[in-house]
Amino acid sequence: MPGDLDLVTFGQRLRHLRRSRNMTLSELGERVGRAPSQLSLLENGKREPKLSLLTALAKALDVSVEELLSRQPPTRRAQLEIALEEAQRDPLYQSLNLPHLKVGKRVPNDVLEHIVGLYEELKRRAAKPTTTPEEARRANADLRRLMSERDNYFPEIEQAAQQTLDAVGYRGGALSQGMILSMVAHHGFTLRYVPDLPRSVRSVTDTRNRRIYLRRESLGMHTPRTILLQTLGHFVLGHTPPRDFADFLRQRVEANYFAAAVLIPESTAVPFLSDAKRARDLSVEDLRDVYAVSYEMAAHRFTNLATRHLDLVCHFIRNDETGIIYKAYQNDGLIFPTDDTGAIEGQRLCRYWSGRQVFASPDRYSIYYQYTDKPNGTHWCVAHVDPSRERNFAITLGVPYKESRWFRGRETTNRTKSQCPVGECCVRPPSELAARWEGNVWPSARAHSHVLAALPTGQFPGVDETDVYTFLEKYEIS
Template sequence: MTSTASTPTGRLTTPDETPVSSADSGATPDPLTLGRRLRHARQQSQRTLTDVADAVGMSPSALSLIETGKREPRLSVLTALAHALGTSVPDLLATAPPTRRAALEIKLERAQRSEAYESLGLPKVKIGPRLPQEALEALVGMHEAMTAAQADQAATPEHARRANLELRERMRAADNYFGDIEQAAADMLRSINHGGGPISRASVDRLAAHMGFTLVHTSDLPSSTRTVTDLQNQRIYLPQPEAGQHDSRSLALQALAHLVLGHRVPADYAEFLSQRVEINYFAAALLMPEKETVQYLRTAMQDKDIAIEDLRDFFAVSYETAAHRFTNLATKHLGLPVHFMRIAQNGVIFKAYENDGIQFPSDPSGAIEGQRVCRSWTARRVFEQPDLSQAFKAYTDTRSGTYWCTAVVDRTPDGLFSVNVGVPYQHVKWFRGRETQHRSVSRCPDPACCTQPPAQLSERWDGQAWPSARVHSHLLAAMPPGVFPGVDDTEVYRFLERHAPQASPMD
């Protein structure tokens, strides 16, 4: 995870034949782009490899390696080359290729260096001035089509489960605490002289302005998106908050997170998923700053009165945000192992995390998303309570030990969900609600625990019931294709066209 304060450099369009100025650069280019810009500058000045190499005291072969992207020059060498060619180091370091042909050559070179191409055992096409541009266009187009087809084949529910499993293992290894994102959030708060405590909507506006962006609320946001960022006009479009919804602070901060954390266009679903986790973490770290949240939790711990609902109310965030933030900080700063779940009313897991040894239900691959938790677990028992507005606290004896949990029902347009936080029995002394008399026993994965009907019911109804099952068609389909899964690019681009500032006649 990175905390570099920069804007995304992934580009969705190809540069034309017009040379790109240094003003277009936003980060250090890769060796291929640097090499092409260097070659372009040399050819524009009508100099040979030998001529330029002699001028800077290096061999022509060494300069050729730099131009082909096979070697990165030291800054001193790059400075000497810029001087010899009558250009500047920033111009050579611009991230955009100098011409469309250069862009095509770079794409073909990258494609032929990839493991996927190597695995085909095919010869590589020599890239040089004698290769017609039409051939370049065709070769690059075929490589991109092949890559897209491979991505579509990989972007299946199975692929998503594997990506989730790998990400959860990474989170567990770090105790769900990522210091680089915490530091990036702290730096942002210092940039607006935040005085501490909960962050206001006005502070979010100042953070956006610090990054050079304006927040714009609109009622016609594309249905396939949560937010849309216009990098050209430096606007972040957010939905109009509806009655009863939380404000848009979290969505705005998540959009800003892509910029602060230096995210590029994701290469695959796993990277897309990782970025989603990172932006959620970053937003929570701003809404609930580490220093103030840890201080608040330590005071509650001294009083043996930790309560997620107090965190929620103090920082004016959702219960789920407070629960997530607690898992970020509890192990690192309080020494408490924890687990977290968000499940639907039918018991299906949507999100989960643990470093306390609890055993979530899983499929043979180890994935837990889509599995049902035991009916005896607190996360499901909360739905049976008469007052769904209150946190429900209970003990559960499981195959991996006894856990105390607190759960709250979250009402959403998609139905009821529960958000659950739990700790092993030996750590319950720090929490409010430890005196609860609610207790249950879970024998899952023993089918007799809760997946098999009781014997009396089976005897009464076996063979007498024929339910019409609700088929979840998404289980049979591949995940929506595209760089950002499920997003309709046409819808997004039309939206941006409608909202882009109109140039004045004097421009």
């Protein structure tokens, strides 16, 4: 007997098949040797049938057991009745203190359409409105502090990733596409590539039919296999619809961590990095090449493993060419520029930091090394520009000066001095330029779009639910 049988849908299918054959409960009961009252409990979704009874019912109705167990409601009417039954079980609906509505044959379909539609609107309005940009930045700052406190290492996600790898027989090296598809199948999903995925999503998962939809092309810095593993991560880690923006952000970070832990497994990456440290030849690019991932993923994955396994503190930054920070992490004491909420994202890096200097190097797409003298000490950094179709981002991994001895590129002569984020440094233009131009310039600002800007309301901020539902409706019948 399938453990995930939807009793309500099963009952609707049983009733539909019985009525379509002009059969009463008593007549069906006689054929399968059961009392009509027992069959009524099945049709009302109140009892789970045993396998022997399922076989007898299928034979009596002249259908296969598979058809009887299909998760697809047999008619639009049945779909509405199921939706209403599920709605009335929802605590949100029950909080209205309305009497339970039993749907009889005489209740018109349009009445059910109205009730179900009102319930969906009730759910939408009850979903916590998207936080303000200030609240979103605070939530992100809180999450970043947690990551620093845990040295960006989450053993429970590492364990979930390793269990998935073990299930498909992973032994080492870069994961093949076949192995990734085996992981998807192991967790009960199928994959379908489509050209018309809604623009507001990276993937869509039909949880009823256990089907994941993806585009074949990369999205920003994310390859299809990365997006696939991030999507799978939500289900492996037991995520439920996010309660608020902070929960949404936490789930996204955890799913990203899971994908990286699968693509760069702890079991093989730690020995590889430990050998490189002993040889004083640690490098992000080697980690990238061995596991066939992006430079950004390799650098960020390094932060997961560095403190726990290599006894190294470090920092990570992702910024655009203008210096705007999109992602950052540190447990090495580096002081980032922040706003009054403590948020880093959206702030501008000092122009003398390696994440800015790499764009001015003779070959911006080569690996760039630099020492930077800061008020609280000197840091060694390696920066690399990850090109994309939309815009270029610099990825920086850095450590305190004393730890540079373990890394390739430590012999660099590139050196700058920065007083940021304290002191004047580059926050204000040089005094000579300011004296000449201040009050004589009117720049037309370019609007910035950022992940922590205000997003539309809903459980999944920024997702157009109408587009998603229309998309699934299209592929449901194909």
